[in-house]
Amino acid sequence: xxxxxxxxxxxxxxxxxxxxxxxxxxxxxxxxxxxxxxxxxxxxxxxxxxxxxxxxxxxxxxxxxxxxxxxxxxxxxxxxxxxxxxxxxxxxxxxxxx
Numbered sequence: 001x002x003x004x005x006x007x008x009x010x011x012x013x014x015x016x017x018x019x020x021x022x023x024x025x026x027x028x029x030x031x032x033x034x035x036x037x038x039x040x041x042x043x044x045x046x047x048x049x050x051x052x053x054x055x056x057x058x059x060x061x062x063x064x065x066x067x068x069x070x071x072x073x074x075x076x077x078x079x080x081x082x083x084x085x086x087x088x089x090x091x092x093x094x095x096x097x098x
Contacts, residue, residue, distance in 0.1 A: 018064050022057040029053015 004010075033049020036042070075081065 018060065021060045025056035025060060026050075026053040029056060 029049045029052040030046075031049070032052065033046040036045035036049060
């Protein structure tokens with residue numbers, strides 16, 4: 001089966017978008033915190049905004065993890081990989097442990 005021509009570019013863009021979404025989430029949180037601080041004159045509201053931004057960034061990472069896990073679980077259902085056995089760990093064992 002032939003792979004799509006731009007598959008690598010799309011996969012790279014998805015990975016890049018995760019990094020960008022982390023930065024944007026934190027910046028939006030800081031922006032909201034600064035805005036609330038200037039409106040209500042309470043310094044702690046800046047830190048509330050920072051917390052919201054970091055929480056949103058963590059949520060973005062979690063969602064990307066879940067998506068990747070679903071894709072790998074679908075791949076594991078493929079009969080071609082049913083009997084796959086990872087032997088890379090066995091190379092680390094000493095002769096005594098084998």
